[in-house]
Amino acid sequence: MPAKSSRSLVALLVTVAATVLYPASNAAFAADGATAGDPARGAKLAYTCLGCHAIADYRNAYPDYHVPKLGGQHAEYMVSALTEYRSGARQHPTMRSQATQMSDATIGDIAAFFATATPAKSGPAPVGTAPKAIEVCQACHGPDGVGILPEYPTLAGQHADYIEQALHAYKKGTRQNAIMQGFAAALSDEDIRAVARYFAAQKPGLWVPALPSR
Numbered sequence: 001m002p003a004k005s006s007r008s009l010v011a012l013l014v015t016v017a018a019t020v021l022y023p024a025s026n027a028a029f030a031a032d033g034a035t036a037g038d039p040a041r042g043a044k045l046a047y048t049c050l051g052c053h054a055i056a057d058y059r060n061a062y063p064d065y066h067v068p069k070l071g072g073q074h075a076e077y078m079v080s081a082l083t084e085y086r087s088g089a090r091q092h093p094t095m096r097s098q099a100t101q102m103s104d105a106t107i108g109d110i111a112a113f114f115a116t117a118t119p120a121k122s123g124p125a126p127v128g129t130a131p132k133a134i135e136v137c138q139a140c141h142g143p144d145g146v147g148i149l150p151e152y153p154t155l156a157g158q159h160a161d162y163i164e165q166a167l168h169a170y171k172k173g174t175r176q177n178a179i180m181q182g183f184a185a186a187l188s189d190e191d192i193r194a195v196a197r198y199f200a201a202q203k204p205g206l207w208v209p210a211l212p213s214r
């Protein structure tokens, strides 16, 4: 296929994907003042990302855990996540190779695209009994895992095994963050399992965006 038509096919698919997957308009994006990025450019850039992040139950190999859900995640947090992969503060090899070449503008555009979806919201009441170890976390991540500020990631509905491995990574120091390394250090393995299960069970929570159909 000639380069020009394959490019426009991709552009078309992405436009369709953006309107089908993220119909919620820019209201939420404008409301929480997320990023100054260009969501249309971000939609094109996000096409490869959806190859992993839009597949339900897609897993990372070695170690084995679910690829994190990005649907409904705070755009500000996504900017810091991508910036941390770029700097090496987060060391996941695939995500590092995705992020190393990104300019700040590119990161902002991708975040702006994801921010066109309404951020995950709290449900009517937290689901289940909160484990004791979670009290300290709720000051930032909310009673049910919906981050109270856009810089704090939403954990509600995230895959439990992803949350667990993130907390172990902070403990080991393979994921560097001044705030979280201290909190994670205080958790036992049982605490980590319990808080991960609790946050993962919260509804409605984060979601896996569907792949555009071809």
Ligand code: HEC
Pocket (backbone or CB within 6 Å): 045, 046, 048, 049, 050, 051, 052, 053, 059, 060, 066, 067, 068, 070, 078, 081, 082, 090, 091, 092, 094, 095, 098, 110, 153
């Ligand atoms: C080959 C599969 C794959 C591709 C392609 C991919 N990702 Fe990821 N992504 C992952 C995995 C696995 C993780 C979890 C890594 C870790 O443990 O830190 C992740 C983590 C992330 C996170 C952090 C989420 C969080 O809750 O902290 C963000 C943000 C992200 N990816 C965005 C993107 C963007 C944007 C792209 C495209 C430019 C992309 N990813 C492409 C597999 C992928």
Ligand code: HEC
Pocket (backbone or CB within 6 Å): 068, 080, 081, 084, 133, 134, 136, 137, 138, 139, 140, 141, 151, 152, 153, 155, 163, 164, 166, 167, 175, 176, 177, 179, 180, 183, 184, 187, 195
């Ligand atoms: C003072 C606010 C604050 C408190 C308290 C706090 N966190 Fe965090 N948490 C953050 C911030 C900020 C980040 C993003 C750090 C980064 O960029 O790596 C984060 C990240 C995380 C992540 C990674 C999310 C992802 O998508 O990769 C997990 C899991 C997490 N926190 C769980 C907890 C747990 C469990 C506790 C309680 C033991 C806790 N946090 C307490 C602010 C806080």
